[in-house]
Amino acid sequence: MTIIDIVNNFNTTPFLFVGSGISRRYLNLPDWKGLLAHFANKIKDDPFAYSFYENRAKMMDCKAGVMPKIAELIQQDYDEKWFSDPTIRTVNPELLEKIRMGLSPFKAEIAAHIQENYSTDPKYKDEIDKLSEISEKSVSGVITTNYDTFLEDTFSGFKKYVGQNQLIFSAIQGIAEIYKIHGSVEDPESIIINEADYTQFDAKSAYLAAKLMTIFMEYPIVFIGYSISDSNIQEIIKSIVNCLDEQQVKRLEDRFVFVEYKKNAATPVVTPYTIMVDGKPLAMRKIVLSDFMPLYAAIGEKRAKLPVRVLRKFKQELYSYVITNAPTANLRVASIEDKRVSDEDLVLAIGRADQFGLRGLSGINGNDWYRNIILNDIEFTADELIEYAFQNLQKQNSNMLPVNKYLAAATKSFPECERFAQKQTFDRLINNTIKKNRNCLGGYRSVQQIWDAEKHNIPRAMYLISHLKEDAFIISELESVLLEVFTNDPNILETVPPNSRTELRRVIRIYDYLKWGK
Numbered sequence: 323m324t325i326i327d328i329v330n331n332f333n334t335t336p337f338l339f340v341g342s343g344i345s346r347r348y349l350n351l352p353d354w355k356g357l358l359a360h361f362a363n364k365i366k367d368d369p370f371a372y373s374f375y376e377n378r379a380k381m382m383d384c385k386a387g388v389m390p391k392i393a394e395l396i397q398q399d400y401d402e403k404w405f406s407d408p409t410i411r412t413v414n415p416e417l418l419e420k421i422r423m424g425l426s427p428f429k430a431e432i433a434a435h436i437q438e439n440y441s442t443d444p445k446y447k448d449e450i451d452k453l454s455e456i457s458e459k460s461v462s463g464v465i466t467t468n469y470d471t472f473l474e475d476t477f478s479g480f481k482k483y484v485g486q487n488q489l490i491f492s493a494i495q496g497i498a499e500i501y502k503i504h505g506s507v508e509d510p511e512s513i514i515i516n517e518a519d520y521t522q523f524d525a526k527s528a529y530l531a532a533k534l535m536t537i538f539m540e541y542p543i544v545f546i547g548y549s550i551s552d553s554n555i556q557e558i559i560k561s562i563v564n565c566l567d568e569q570q571v572k573r574l575e576d577r578f579v580f581v582e583y584k585k586n587a588a589t590p591v592v593t594p595y596t597i598m599v600d601g602k603p604l605a606m607r608k609i610v611l612s613d614f615m616p617l618y619a620a621i622g623e624k625r626a627k628l629p630v631r632v633l634r635k636f637k638q639e640l641y642s643y644v645i646t647n648a649p650t651a652n653l654r655v656a657s658i659e660d661k662r663v664s665d666e667d668l669v670l671a672i673g674r675a676d677q678f679g680l681r682g683l684s685g686i687n688g689n690d691w692y693r694n695i696i697l698n699d700i701e702f703t704a705d706e707l708i709e710y711a712f713q714n715l716q717k718q719n720s721n722m723l724p725v726n727k728y729l730a731a732a733t734k735s736f737p738e739c740e741r742f743a744q745k746q747t748f749d750r751l752i753n754n755t756i757k758k759n760r761n762c763l764g765g766y767r768s769v770q771q772i773w774d775a776e777k778h779n780i781p782r783a784m785y786l787i788s789h790l791k792e793d794a795f796i797i798s799e800l801e802s803v804l805l806e807v808f809t810n811d812p813n814i815l816e817t818v819p820p821n822s823r824t825e826l827r828r829v830i831r832i833y834d835y836l837k838w839g840k
Contacts, residue, residue, distance in 0.1 A: 323592045325620040328607055331576055335459070335624050336542035340466040340473060341555065343547030343583055347614075348446050349472055351436060354389055358396055360435065361428065364410050365399050386520035387553050394516040397428040404431070412438070417510065423778060425511055432515070433507040436470050449614050450476060456622040458629050462497050462541050465534070467504040467554050469513055474500055479631030485512040490529050496537055498634035503530065504554075524557070531561040538562050538574070544621070546581040550597065550608075563599045571602055578606035587612040686711045688719045689815040692830050695724050696808045704731035708739050716742065722827075724834030743839060748792045751831050760789050769799040780807060780814070781822035788828045792836075800833050 329336075345351040352360065359372040366374070372392075379391040404410055404427035413421070417430045442450060457477040464473050464480070474482050481499045483489045484506045494501075504523075505512030514523050537543075548555045563571055580595060587610055595608035611617065626633060686700070691711070694700040700707070708728050716723045725743050729736070762785075766772045769787055776783040787800070807814060807826075815823055 323607075325590055325592060325609060325616055326623065328579055328592065328609070329620045329624050332542040332624055334541060335462045335626050335630070336544050336579075336621065337462050337537055338464045339543055339545045339548070339555070340464055340468060341545070341547035341552065342468055343549075345468050345470050345472060345547070347547070347583075348442055348450055349440055349470060350443055351439060351470060357432065357435075358389075358393055361400050361431070362396050365396065365403055384517070386517045386524065389553070390515070390517040390520045394518065397426060397516050400428045400431075401426055404428070419778065420510070429510040429513050429515070432469070432513060433510040436507045440470060440472075442472075449618065452615060452618040452622070454478070456618055458631075459625040459627075460622045462626075462630060463537070464500045465537075466500065466502055467514075468502070468547075469505060469507050471507065473502075479629070481634065482506075484509055485514075486523060486526050486530055490526065490533055494533065495634050495637040496540075497637060498630040501534075503558075527557070527561040528565075530558075531565055534562065535565060538577075539570070542577045542579065544579045544581060544617075546614075546617075547583075548580075550580055550582065550595070556597075556599070559597075559604070560599050563602055563604060568602070571604060575605040578604070580606055580608045581614075581617060582608060582610045583612065584610050585612055590616050686715070688715055688723070688827075691715055691723065692827055693808060693812065693815060695727050695830055695834055696804045697812060699812070703733075704728040705734050708732055708736050709734075712736075712739055722831065724831045726834045726839035727837070730838040746831070746835055746839060748832070748835060748840075751828065751835060752788065756789050760791070762786065763789055766790075768794055769796060769803055773799075773803045777806075781818060781825060784822070784825040784829050788825055788832065795832070795836055797833075797837050800829070801837070804830065804833060 342351075342353050346353055351357075355372070358375075362371040362375055365371060368374070375392050375395045376388070378395055379388050382391055384391040411418075411427075411431075413427075413430045413434045417425070417434065421427055421430055454476045457480070461477070464477065466473055474480060477498075477500060479498060481495075482502065483492055483494065483499065484502045486503060489501050489503065502512075504514040507513075514520060545555065563574075566574075590609055590611040590613075593608050593610070594605065596603050596605045598604070609617065686707075690700060691707075694707075704727075708725070712723070712725065712728075721742075723742075725739055726746070729739060729743055763772075766775075766786060767790075769790065772783055772786045772790075776786060783803075787803075811817065815826065818826065
């Protein structure tokens, strides 16, 4: 059997399960042991520094294995030295601020070290280009334990999920997505490396397995960049297999392909391979090779009819509509009785269907309306928003809604909305409690002062800003602050607690009034 034969037997394009071997190959980054040895040497300038921690770990109770215990011991000593010895600090001001807020210096420096040494190896340019090429139509998605950003940089248009929590609590679509289950350098706190991290990861493994179950049952899985004995991969496979009966495990045989790198292997060799998972035999195919180009070329022969990122867009838009009954900028739904839709027209459109479903704008919620004041991310005109969404939203939002921006951009006249806006004076945007409690400002006299000192605590910053007097506001400062808040987290109105959301909305109403209403 050849690699082509294996791929031809796939029922669909595969998922790639990618390990650190890929980062070592293309980025010259160290493996787990090499990474820990680098930081052990920062603690002790001694060729036996890593061996010192390894020996200590082997004499201890290792609940999650020896490597996480080694990481735990190194982290304890490294963090202590980092705080007492400024000469080993390499992180940027943003990470320094996160360390002040409680982030481990060890994890911050790991992220900085990987990013600093991130550089693709020119001798593998053809392989990397081929991998990027097949990601268009021949790879359904990626699961990885790697921290670096190589995969999201190479797989253009794929949606990224970082860490277990983000994956478990998100509506994944199962296509054109990258699941970074052990965290990412972009969020050092998410990095899974020490014993406590792995213990917590294992405690949630059943939830993760449930989330990934459909992927494992519906897609071929190609393991690449791992050793077959890798404890990480074995634990993940075990958590999946333990959810299946024997017949379901049997179905995985033709779907699991393990790629093993062997230096100087002349040609790829394909063999059957079986591993035992808690007493259950799991059969798969093993490919031994040194050159990954034949593998990528073979996978490239199995193509979806549309780019996978387009398929994901379709699934996401349709999913969102089914769950919320709210149209988006890219999916509009018109009633069958809508006179603008003839019998020959489609009543559901993906893309710029500007003439369909405008009445569906009533499905836009208050958070969408507020966020658009700052980000301009709703692809409807001001006229459409006022005509089809304003009336419902003002009722749903206790007659507190910023409208001045939309009125300023409207080309039509909307008397009801204009009367609504005329009632929105600065005094009505704030309440009597705010007026009585302005002593909470202390020495703060401007938006910028508050933001510079309190940006680490956005709810408190918004609370304080809302207590400023009208003449203390400088529009450019307020605009800059709100843009930073929403650029960093476009969904902040959905994620903050209700009281904090109230304060943030109040500040947006003040901004809307001062810039377009006053």
